Amino acid sequence: MAKQGGTSGKPKGHKVALVRMDATFFFERAVRSLDRHDLPRALKYFRKVVEYEPANPVNHCNLAGVLSELGDYQASNEVLERVLLELDPKMYECYFYMANNFANLGLYDLAQEYASRYLEVDPEGEFAEEAEEMLDILVTEFGTRMVRRRRDGRIRLRGDEDVARRFLEDGRFLDAAAYLEAKVQESSDATVDRNNLSLAYYYLGDVEKAIETAKGVLELQPGNLHAVCNLAIFYRSAGKEEQTQALLDQLRRLRPIQPELAYKLGTTMGILQEHRTAYDIFNHLVRFLPRPEAPVVHALAAAAANLGRLRKAARLWEEVHVLDPSSGIGRYYEEVVREAISRGLEVLPVSYQYVLPYADTTRLNGPGSEDPGSKLGRELWPPESVVRSSLMWVLRHGDPVTKKQVIPLVVSFGGEDVERALRFLLLDDDEYLPVKQAALKGMFELQPEEIVEIGLPSRILPVDFRPESARSLAGRPEWQRIVQLAVQELQGRGETTLAKVAMEIWSEFTQLIHLQAPRVRKPELWAGALECAARHRCHLPFSRKEVAERYKVSQQGLGDRLWLIIETCMLTD
Template identity: 35%
Template sequence: MKKSPFGQSDQAENVVHLELDAGFFFERAVRSLDKHQYGKALRYFRLSVEKEPDNPINYCNLAGLLSELGYYEESNEILQQVIHEVAPEMHECRFYLANNYANLQEFERSEEFLLEYLQNEPYGEYAEDAEELLYMIAAELGRSPRDPKTATLMPAYMKEHEEARRQLENGQFQKAVELLQPIVEEHPDFIAAQNNLSLAYYYLGDFTRAFATVKKVLDQDSANIHALCNLAIFSDAVEETEMSQMLTKVLKKLIPLHPDLLYKLATSLGILGEDQTAYRLFDRFLRLEMTAETNLYHYLAVAAWNIGRFREAARYWRLGLELVPDSQVFRYYLEQAERWQGRETELGRLSYYFYLPFQEVFMRLSWHKRVKIELNTVLFESMLWAFSQGSQSSRLQVVQILGHLANDKSEAFLRRILVKPHEDDELKRMTLLVLRQMGTKPPYMIWFQGQLLELGLDDQGEATLSTQFEVWSKILESTLDGMTTYTDRQREDVQWLWAGFICQKGGNLPKVRSFGAWSAAFEYMIGRYDHLELSQRKIAEKYGVSPSTVSHHTKELLPIMEQVLK
């Protein structure tokens, strides 16, 4: 081959180097949209943001697709980032936010952003649409539309507080803390923010800060009902019985006139076990509020159930289901109310949280990793219900709860999942990972892709800790040890890839000559999936193996990755 003057072949001069810039990923995203491959389009839009973080158009493209797919809250987070950090002058983002909040049924928030948009862009591209949406929102709220020219907008810190409150309600406690801390520092007299901050600390398990914050509120306002309720609940949680009982006696004597305070008091007393008083207050609230939130029917039903009014409880759950036909919570409790007849004393008190029992436990586990979970009848039956009628995400939550319980009953439940022919492959991969994390011993029988496989047997058919499955478990541990600088999501992805490979190969797992070679291959595939700057040579050097061996193993993993990490 003829050499060029620079020591490169003529053929090499004809190689076109592909620029993986924001434009490249934008084009890929558009192509994926044309093919209705929305997951890929999202990934490419995210990469375009990473490649060009100062370009607000990239953020808007990503936010727009998230909104189209119904991920309004994540879309809002990105649009807020544009307004506050990237391009404050890009006022159309306020119109996009208004649309998202309207879809979330948060009409007051939507109205605020519409007014902001129209005040900044009275003749803007979306001005006509914004005015039309203002009229629609006014109709929803039962009043006349506000005039953008004369409307007084909510101060910025109040908007931040509303966002923090929404994050708190959605279980995003760390985000709520990050929003509330600067508000409290800049506005120490803003008591509502302090009360919400104390709750966020409590749900994160930071009891020291929770108590300190609520006591600051009571130093400013010793009769603040929100703070007194919070202090009673916090005291009960840490078993400061004397304080909790004293505060509960005080709270039971209160009859607030303001509906919000009445609602807070009723909910708090219900959590504290004062079901009779909670029932009376919830009933009073329902009579005062003609347009009460649907959650109220669940709270009333639980209070009624806990004081022995079982038919009344079923009636409230039925009313809730009529208002929200797709609600799993109302449907579950209404169905169970009929099955629980005659077993009421066995079941004990029901929880006031507006979740299925297993969902409440899952949330508590996400708040406090060391929380103790008791497998009572209500929890166990709700998990059985999830597997017969619940969603895929519900099943995945149940599997993780069973892994946390880590007892003989939960192990038996998990092993039964593996052998069900019609159960989802993704769920079986998660189940296999959880069983491994529990330290259960192989073999594992698993129905996968039309055949019953037996994982974890040695050549003599003995289930010992030196089985092939255990070898592959050590490879996963080695891989995770080498990926300490990766994100939690990337470390989860490598576990999914490992589980998919184990399930796919079944009893034909390759013989392992080098842990490092396979660990390198797994890590490289995750890097490739996320478009990281990671070559096979570089990863081979990290694990002290040859690039050719890594290349050979990645070819085996590639078809698995395409199935598992869609």
């Protein structure tokens, strides 16, 4: 039977119009998402634009703008820094954008520094007038002073203290230690980095190493108040009461003029249960600061409550509520202290930290780092059902930054509803990456029995979070060989803490990739990629070419495996 010409059932003269998936395609969708105020979707599309045109600095600036709108100011600044360092050093407006981000983070010295830098390099620029206005406000309202941070005569694009502070505040103590060890190697007299490094060791539970590091700061700079305060807490934690009392004798006599140092000293004295001294310090701050901020007034109220001055504390928390009504901290503690008064309590142990007590449980504290006030009687908290329902609502409807903050707490509650909520977040392609990172960490803690599907940029990844699933893959000889090679290389270079970071990443990766594990033909490729991933996570610079040469592998192969580790473990900031 002969075949007839043409295609039966299809209209002639019509062609299927193929959609061209390029940077313009995703840019148009990003703009439409912005018009609809759908920031998470706009972020997704701008990331795609950057993928298709990575050399265009404007694309990166658009991405940074959306990150800033979402409240992730640190990530926004890292994108802008990349523009200045790698793409276009003359895109001076990045300095102004970074100044805005630092101001939103409350880092006013850095905000002033970057606004000034913008005016230096582009005095007639598009944002010159706004930068001048910002500087006027910073000086008038916050009393900040210009602090030039220079290295080799150039302004530093990323404040090292800011990166370290972010790691410490997020509970990433191992990353903080690896990052700060590298910084101390670069500059042996960096007292700020050494102080933060001592805290990282302390939170990791290595109290003796924390003590030695703090003592090293005092050798470089005798009388450094941050080091003395830290050392007093470390000694108390280590049970070295004689040394603790010797430092307390020094600290009781100090009254720093600078508000930042006074706040540090007052908080330290509170943690060490020296509430009378803490009260005097914070009372002086509140009386003499032109505009005392809510955390300072809260600290004074906490000292008053710990001393038994409950009515004074109640009045102060009323003031905190007026200064910062949106946080709810002043209102909460005012209700708690009035309840304590009605019950006839004489003293109310209260934390000096400016957080709600149930939010404070999300912080990973080092041994002995929690002051007695953080153990505030749980019977004075709102009922768990009320807290739980409100937090679950935030998890479903809140903004990305708030979602990220509440995930650790809802995980501590546990339950099927929490697991379902985290599953939804992990599978949602449009969800903000830091939220998915927090949800992933939560799943590692919950260890659900059923398979969890995770939406990654290139695929859907099924994961078995049960501990035995990770052991079955990690126990294979070729997979053990990978981590052994990376750890041996890093330890041989004296980077012991970074080796621990690599082991932590590999533990996560083997569990996540278990159900879709690739075949390992050359362990050295994976070992080099693992080292790069550890440096990437700790914000340490590295050369893929140099690492590939050390492991005697190809850059391309190493890069492919590095991307798989970064994507799977969500290591991208």
